Amino acid sequence: MIGSMLTVEIVSDLVCPWCYIGLRRLDAAIAEVRRELPDFACEKRWRPFFLNPDTPPEGEPYLPFLEKKFGGPAPVAALFERVRAAGRPWGVEYAFEKIEVRANTLQAHRLIHWAQQRGDAARLVERLFVAQFQRGERIGDRALLVQVAVECGYPGEEVESYLASGQDSEEVRATERRFRAMGISMVPTFIVDGRQIVVGAEDPAILATAIRRALA
Template identity: 75%
Template sequence: MLTIEIVSDVVCPWCFIGLRRIDAAIALVRRDIPDFHCTKRWLPFFLNPDTPPEGEPYLPFLVAKFGGVEQVEALFERVRDAGRPYGLTYAFEKIALRANTLRAHRLIHWAQQRGDAEQLVERLFAAQFQRGEHVGDIGLLAAIAGECGYPADEVAAYLASDQDAELVRAMEAEIRAVGIRQVPTFIVDRRRVVVGAEDPAVLAEAIRETLARP
């Protein structure tokens, strides 16, 4: 069984699309290899590492970064167009705050110690891009964890502490140290790397190539 590690950040709109594209790629591989199975693991990346813990206004940051409202709207439209074939809708207008994602990454790490975190990751992306929720807020993250079947009170206590904060920061630093600068990045069985939310056919070929190697 292959392990596909997905380097991503929950405030990256292309990472949401990347999640859909890797699923489509896996479906393509299964057309030829019906019994193909893989495990997904998420690795942390801080798209905006300087974000204050409480977050900061979303649209003003983007306007300053990309040079104007028109440029930001064009970026939003490109993302919407890319997401539409995969059934994704984006509600950028609902997002008030640019979140610091350390707590979200800690929650994903915590969940992965207990099994598959895919449902949780999916819900975090929906919170950010479809509901406009503040994914840096402990109460919200605990509630999302509860929706996904985890003990919300335990999650809230965990996130209120500093447990695993340095570990997650170290994991992210290690990812940058090997040269990863763009998300999503897909690492297939630690043998093949695909950078960006590539077309499912490209991702599927990376999986097939890895399977073909002894």
């Protein structure tokens, strides 16, 4: 097959550690398919999801939230270790100890939405995951988002003006509601060519199979 092109929509939230691993596994799946079909091209489109829609705009203390959700320090420590072990084979090192605030991710999703109107946002998304899980930066903070955008080559004044406005806020929320209405409740969820759905940070072989089916 020559010149094969499809779109993979990645429904995710930037405070979900499994979504970072899912990004790596998707890239591995794309590389696997490309070894068979060198001309295969894939467009990744990031879609918003709010793991905790009630997170206040300023965020909330990270560990207390998780300890309440999962039943105390021991279950949270075990969760962190499982995620760390899952991330290492994919070159993802988590620094959960650096995270002080669990962010409200609306503004970060707005930034991704804005960037995708201008092309591929993969570099921006990667940098936001690094901010959240490796640097402990506050990705709900407007100034931090502007800084990250500038690092990724976007014009700082334009980004700052956009984030200061309410532009696209309702569109992002409506998109998130649409995916929930489709029955999506776990992230990451991958929608391959609008037809094949893979839920969770699955093995690259499973994602590659979904891509092949879509191509067929």
